Amino acid sequence: MRHINIPIFIPHLGCPNACVFCNQKKISGSVGYDFEDVESEIERALSTTSSEDEIELAFFGGSFTGIDRGEMLRLLALAKGYMLSGRIGGIRLSTRPDYIDPEITAILREYGVMTVELGIQSMSDAVLRASGRGHSAADSEKACAMLVDAGISVVGQMMIGLPASTASDEVETAERICRMGCSASRIYPTAVFAGTELEAMVHRREYIPLTLEDAVERSAAALEVFLSHGVKCIRIGLCEGKQLHDEDGIVAGISHSAVGELAMSCVMRNRIFTALDLYESKALIGKTLVITVGQGMTSRTAGQKRCNKDAIRNKYHVNNIKIVENTDVLGYNIKIDVF
Numbered sequence: 001m002r003h004i005n006i007p008i009f010i011p012h013l014g015c016p017n018a019c020v021f022c023n024q025k026k027i028s029g030s031v032g033y034d035f036e037d038v039e040s041e042i043e044r045a046l047s048t049t050s051s052e053d054e055i056e057l058a059f060f061g062g063s064f065t066g067i068d069r070g071e072m073l074r075l076l077a078l079a080k081g082y083m084l085s086g087r088i089g090g091i092r093l094s095t096r097p098d099y100i101d102p103e104i105t106a107i108l109r110e111y112g113v114m115t116v117e118l119g120i121q122s123m124s125d126a127v128l129r130a131s132g133r134g135h136s137a138a139d140s141e142k143a144c145a146m147l148v149d150a151g152i153s154v155v156g157q158m159m160i161g162l163p164a165s166t167a168s169d170e171v172e173t174a175e176r177i178c179r180m181g182c183s184a185s186r187i188y189p190t191a192v193f194a195g196t197e198l199e200a201m202v203h204r205r206e207y208i209p210l211t212l213e214d215a216v217e218r219s220a221a222a223l224e225v226f227l228s229h230g231v232k233c234i235r236i237g238l239c240e241g242k243q244l245h246d247e248d249g250i251v252a253g254i255s256h257s258a259v260g261e262l263a264m265s266c267v268m269r270n271r272i273f274t275a276l277d278l279y280e281s282k283a284l285i286g287k288t289l290v291i292t293v294g295q296g297m298t299s300r301t302a303g304q305k306r307c308n309k310d311a312i313r314n315k316y317h318v319n320n321i322k323i324v325e326n327t328d329v330l331g332y333n334i335k336i337d338v339f
């Protein structure tokens with residue numbers, strides 16, 4: 001069964017906030033919104049699906065529960081109609097933590113919203129302030145509690161490399177996303193878009209954009225937290241699209257197409273290092289390592305251009321490294337035999 005999201009982008013509607021990194025038009029690839037087009041967009045997307053598919057309608061792009069109330073109810077009623085007719089299986093939407101309250105939560109339940117993606121971004125108030133988010137970590141705590149209590153799944157979205165953020169702030173944010181009951185997560189390394197306050201901060205030397213190496217290592221550290229808590233990470237990095245590379249797209253920061261795969265590969269390398277560090281120094285010199293990984297994990301384990309293999313060879317001076325797959329090994333688990 002395929003899981004399909006039908007994304008409907010509602011960019012910046014109703015959002016009075018000024019997050020320093022935000023250029024919704026570029027992130028969503030959408031410049032406006034017309035209710036009349038939504039139904040035809042849904043129909044077009046549904047025509048490419050089969051009855052076997054698990055289909056969710058997803059209102060992404062802005063702060064859905066902060067838009068004009070009548071417009072929000074109109075969109076939810078449309079989505080609920082599709083759900084009652086059995087043509088979609090669920091509704092999800094993205095919003096800000098401070099746009100969730102008991103009344104909104106009751107509305108979301110009434111219209112059958114199953115998942116809310118919450119832009120938590122950081123659980124450090126200092127980072128939230130420096131990023132102009134306009135909400136606090138306590139707002140995220142409260143929103144998660146309300147949604148989870150109402151039986152609505154929460155996807156915690158967090159960012160890497162926000163102004164004033166450190167690697168340990170990000171690990172703490174990932175830990176708290178898990179503890180707050182989120183069932184899944186997304187990790188977004190900060191990109192600097194043209195025309196944003198963040199770009200001005202770069203010019204004023206108040207913000208240094210992430211290097212790819214930092215983005216990968218810090219995303220991997222957050223991913224490791226989610227893996228260790230069994231919280232699925234459904235995406236690392238923005239969805240690739242032409243709009244990210246326009247002249248007014250990303251002007252500094254990292255390539256989002258590569259960062260997810262590199263972070264996953266970094267997790268594998270870190271896990272191998274942790275396992276090999278248990279051996280006495282020099283015990284591995286000249287040995288052969290057989291690293292058993294799950295299905296489809298070989299290239300992620302070897303790393304891009306075999307960089308993980310090279311790093312293992314350089315650090316432990318082993319003679320040979322073989323990576324084998326075994327269906328009994330799940331996820332990011334590894335087993336290492338030394339010969």
Ligand code: SF4
Nearest residue numbers: 015017018019022062
């Ligand atoms: S809350 Fe921030 S990131 Fe979201 S649409 Fe508003 S300004 Fe942009």
